[in-house]
Amino acid sequence: MTYHHGNLRKVLLDRAAAVIAEQGIEALSLRALARDIGVSHAAPARHFKDKADLLRALATEGSHRLLDYVLAAADAAGTDPLVRYNALGQAYVRFSLEFPAYYRTITHPEVAAHADDDLMQSRRRWHEIVADAAREAQAAGWLPEETVDDIVIYSTATVRGVAAMLADPMQGSMPDERNLDAFIERMVRLIIDPEAPQKSLTGNEAPKRKRT
Amino acid sequence: MTYHHGNLRKVLLDRAAAVIAEQGIEALSLRALARDIGVSHAAPARHFKDKADLLRALATEGSHRLLDYVLAAADAAGTDPLVRYNALGQAYVRFSLEFPAYYRTITHPEVAAHADDDLMQSRRRWHEIVADAAREAQAAGWLPEETVDDIVIYSTATVRGVAAMLADPMQGSMPDERNLDAFIERMVRLIIDPEAPQKSLTGNEAPKRKRT
DNA sequence: GGTCCAAAGTTGTCACTGACAACATGACTC
DNA sequence: GAGTCATGTTGTCAGTGACAACTTTGGACC
Structure with missing residues (x-):
């Protein structure tokens, strides 16, 4: 040595x-x-410099990986805006399971509260990515009456919550490992259902697909 | 002394x-x-006994308060199942802002991972409360095709995510204090909109209100 | 009313941690 | 081959959680 x-x-x-x-x-x-x-x-x-600095570095690296991971999944999902938006959400949850250390660091309150510029930029980039995808989904008829910002925050909050609940091993009614993919798919489908556009409705129904 | x-x-x-x-x-x-x-x-x-024990006690007390807080809000909301369900969600987020110490403790990973029986029971009780409310909302036509468990987990995840994002002061696009109530209302309305039952639709439209 | 005793505080100590200062090493440059 | 600077090392300090051993106090009991 x-x-x-x-x-x-x-x-x-x-x-x-x-x-x-x-x-x-x-x-x-x-x-x-x-x-x-x-x-x-x-x-x-x-x-x-100190422990927080190490965690910050980890969070920064992790946030870059998260963006790459999520963008790759969205690109692989094709061009349908609803499918793409859905893929974004599923990828976010999957990242949290596949790279728990990065994910925990990114969402750690101490780290989040003292984020450096790099980390802040990653967050803004996430917001942009989701906002762009949300705009396209809106153009396809999804949630036409909501603001893009509200949709982004709502979607982010939900996938974040799903990730948090999956990370909490003591939670009741959580899926076992074999059903994980199906579970994630069902949860994200409740945000945006890629198979529920106008096609399933008859012609005289309202084209706008306001939720609930 | x-x-x-x-x-x-x-x-x-x-x-x-x-x-x-x-x-x-x-x-x-x-x-x-x-x-x-x-x-x-x-x-x-x-x-x-040790630090974890103190946090556990705090989490237990907090989880009782959370249930009381949320049930009081739901009861005050009246009998309409959709309004009640919505009130439940809004109250959850408000609790996290009004009693941040309790809320942080309850959702702290270390505490959650080593929950005692009392805390576990509070969680089950939360699940029951939301499940009961979800069943009534389903009976009124909301998300008829989803399982109650999925709806509960989805709803819980979302309000939890919204609470987490509100607790994170550096997040962009977050509302200032004056708009907080309206923000929470909008977020929870995206889970369940109490004003969007069949009444706004014409008679020949499908009575089931599948989301998205 | 005196006695016992358990609950509730105290002092003392240990191993561990993060942080810092002062020093050692060695790779690279000129 | 001298200088210098990044990168390690040793030494130390105060703060922390945990534990052991001792002390005080207020009732319960007779």
Whole structure:
């Protein structure tokens, strides 16, 4: 082992993500992390000013991955605006399950309250992405009377809530692993149902599809 | 000051709630709490086995208050099932704003993961309350094709998400204090719109009001 | 009214943590 | 090969949660 580790920063981030995924953010300790990696207890300070700084870095990286993940899913879903919007929501929930460490960090209150510019920009980007998709879905007849902002916030809140409830293992009536995909699909369909446009209605019915 | 404090347990809970409301759960320290109250650093241990135990007690008390708060709001809303269901959702979000310490504690991952029987029962009770209300709303024609469980989980997830986003001060596009009530009303109306039953439709239209 | 005793506080201590300061190492530059 | 600067290291400090051992107090009981 050389005196200089070489890529300690990356190793710290990876190992921290693993610890968070296994034992939660509370259980993360800079000293334990350093011990684990085989480096002195003060080494992490060279790369992260303090614990919050490490979490912030993790959240920033995670938020970029989230955007990539979600955009890839939306693109794979095709051009139908309703299908695309739905795919966006499902991908968000899936990300929270596939990368729990990133997701927990991103939504951690302490981190959220002291977000840096990079993290703030990721949030704005998320808002834009969903807003664009919502506008297209509105053009296809969905929720014509609501503002785009309201729709975005509502949709974000819902997928965030679904993710939170899936992360809470003690919640009753939660699906087991085999039914997870179907569960997510049902939940997001309650936000936007890609198969419920005018086609299922007879011609004389109102073309606007106001919800509820 | 007598040697025996008298009602230290209650004072601890109240002061802890105040600290959490002001500075968050992370900032809560048993020693600082004891110092603050003017009692020795080990005194809290007589009443709460450890820090998690104090948080658990706070969460339990909070969950009872939440149920009372929400039921009172629902009862005040009248007998129309849709209005009642809507009131339930709005009250949930309002509780999170009015009693942030309780709400944060209830939804804290660590607390949620190690819930005691009392807390678990409160959760089941919440599920029952919402399920009963959802059944009545379904009988009035709302979302006839969904299972009650799905509706409950979906609704809970959404109000939880809305509460989470309101608690996050850095979120863009969030309402200022004057518009809060209207914002909450709009968000919950997207779950269930109490003013959108069949009455607004002409007679030959489908009586079932499938969403989206 | 004196005695016992358990509940409720106290002091003292331990291991652990995050943060900081001072020092050591080594890679790169000129 | 001297200088310098990023990157590690050692040493230390105050704060924390948890625990053990001791003290005070107010009733219960006779």
